[in-house]
Amino acid sequence: MATVKVWDPVVRLVHWSLVVAFTLNATIIDDDSSLHVTVGYVVVGLVALRIVWGFIGTRHARFSDFPPDPAAALQQARDMTLGRRTRHLGHSPLGAFMTYNLLITLLLLGATGWIMTLPEATLGHDPEWAEDLHEALFGWAVFSVVIHIAAVIFKSRRTGVNLVRAMVTGKKTHDDS
Incomplete structure (x- = not known):
């Protein structure tokens, strides 16, 4: 087994910051x-940073390294x-797929949360649909x-690779054979 640097500091910082921010807002x-609104904006900002990093970051941070592939x-x-x-x-x-799911879900949570802060006159009607969708998205996010x-x-x-440690240290053990 070899130890390989996989997750860069930006990926790890965004990941654990999202864990903390989502947990705070959820519980x-x-x-x-x-404060809930502010933390929601922080979550959206972190997701935006992760999306940008997914195009310009290090090898394993890039979306091109893990495209959604149903067959795979x-x-x-x-x-x-x-x-x-x-x-x-x-x-x-x-x-x-889980990474894309969580990033999209968190963005949609942020969007619906933002819509809920708008005055009714802005939308021309009661934004109750946004609250219902926000709650549904929250349920999906928790799931x-x-x-x-x-x-x-x-x-x-199953694989003997401590993935939590890898997301803390940035290094994974990997079969070098």
Whole structure:
């Protein structure tokens, strides 16, 4: 096994900052407070930074390193059901889909949250639809986060690569053969 630098400081900082900000807004900060709105803007800013970094960042940070590939994701799921252990240096195909899912969901949460702050006169009607969509997106985000955490634990145990440590240190152990 070799230790390979995979996740750069920007990826790690954005990841853990999103963890903290989302958790605060989801569990501690009152939904109707101005702090909730501010933290929501921070989340959108972090996602925007991650999107920019996905085009100009280091190799494994770039979206071109983990394009959404349904065939590869199905193959990964098939391999898992057959007990095959495949290690991926960067994002796995299923991990890529989760990354895109979470980034898009957080952006949509931010957009619907922003719409809810607009005066009714701006929209010409009651923005209740935005609140309903915001709540649905929040439910989807929580579900996705739970699946993401479970998948990280599962894959870490299955492959012997501690993915949480890798996201803290930036380094993964990888089969060098």
